[in-house]
Amino acid sequence: MSFTIHGIGVSGGIAIGHAHLVSHTKLEVSHYDVPATQLAEETARFDRAVNTVRGELENLRGAVPAGAPAEFAAFIDLHLMILGDTTLSVVPRAIIENERCNAEWALKIQTDELLQQFDAIEDSYLRERRTDVIQVAQRVMKALSGQPGYVPPPAGDSDRNLVLVAHDLSPADVVLFKQHQFASFVTDLGGATSHTAIVARSLNIPCIVALHHARQLVRENEIIIVDGTQGVIIIDPDPQVLAEYQLRQREFGLERQKLKRLRDTPARTLDGADIELYANIELPGDVALAVESGATGIGLFRTEFLFLNRPELPGEDEQFEAYRKVMEEMGGRPVTIRTYDLGADKQIDDTARLAPNPALGLRAIRLCLTEPKRFITQLRAMLRASNYGKMKILIPMLMNASEVDQALLLLDQAKRSLDAEGVAYDRNIPVGGMVEIPAAALALGLLTKRLDFLSVGTNDLIQYLLAIDRTDDTVAHLYDPLHPAVLTLLAHIFATAGKSRIPVAVCGEMAGDVALTRLLLGLGLRQFSMHSAHLPDIKQRVLKTSLADTRPIAKKMLRATDSAKLRGMLEKLNA
Ligand code: PEP
Ligand code: MG
16 A cells, blocks of 8 residues: 655655665664575574673683773673673574574564563662663674674565665764665654755765654565655555656656856856855765866865774874875866764764763764874874875864864874974875854854854754754754844854955855755855865855845845744745
């Protein structure tokens, strides 16, 4: 029976394919049938994973230094005990045999069952042990998959026609999808500016988040239409609907092709103002699409994605090679490379997820400053790569003067260490800061006095200004780039930067939203950085905009406080 579910479209376009379910919770796994003849091998695979984890924990136990706190050894003992308990090490074997399913799925079913039991426990100490169960199960899951967070595709299916249906996915999971060619993916959780959604956009396939119950309602292999523009999925469509969407899909493809012709046209308004349109990238492999879309530079390279999905962090040489590749492929066009913004929803260590309020915790520059050695390694790699083009360094999540000063001091240290080794780098490399925390936006002098340029991260700025967790689908409807506070703050940032003669860009998702292009231009923005997929659309809008016409309406919008009125004005602006 055909039915539809509504969510938030985070990447436009239409996909039509077969549903492939990945499991819920952090333990993202696929589910597939195992033939009876292979069940013995599947249980043996599960046993091997359990043994691998036992070995890992025993090694850890043996490596505890004599002076370490007693809780450390106790913690490992507890994990060994959980692993050794039949509920985790034996019951999944029975599930594999009874359900004839893969080991990951059996482990997931059993872990969910255990977690439900934990939720019912009154004793708070015991209830908190659910985290330990999750951690042990994740270790086994990792041992099964061979690499952390890996979502194995089911055997035999062509990725191209698969629509992944998940309860939740981490940004690290999604970045792995770049190796596959899924038609689309949809999730129950997540907000429009969560990093999961952002990476999804860079895959250039239709995606929807915040569907709430899709994972429960959709069955494996069902035909599913994903309309990423409208934020709706249609499951098991009837032939007429299917034909209609096939037609729309073709039209959408043709429209994209048409926009590609704008690639070499300069982004100039009707009244002759030149606008910079840059691309955001997550990995060096994204540069090709950026160049193809006509980006005249990289406005944001989210380098932290180099650090995800791997047991060991990349060293200086590996980072240098990645940065150099981007510089060389951009052929002298500016590359704004951000120091790693790890933490919050981009964790390299699973246990760190347990911070009480990760978005307000140790992330981005805060984390870098607590790990100066790791930070200097990255700075050295960046400086070495600065020789291969026009690099700018961007620091995320700055909040006070001391953070800027400390970051600049560490950059100086990195430079001096290269000087001592006689290694060349760009001595005039510009250093900029991201405006993402309202405090920094309000006291912008902190940044303008110390830095060479600014880039506004509207995703975080809105998250912190409106107090809505960008990863939480239950408050996703409150995300509002047109909130009067957002517009007032943006106008303040653009005006203050202008007065200080400091270049300012926007690199949050607002920059790639064609409905907001004229408004941002009218408020004074001249540099936009967005995912490559949005660039042709934004350029087309710039080409059809007169700054003289947008300014008065944008000014009026700044005075409006009524959200319906604001939307009406925006419509007029875009007419
Ligand atoms: C932002 O916050 O708007 C931004 C560009 O950074 P990120 O989305 O990576 O947090
Ligand atoms: Mg940010």
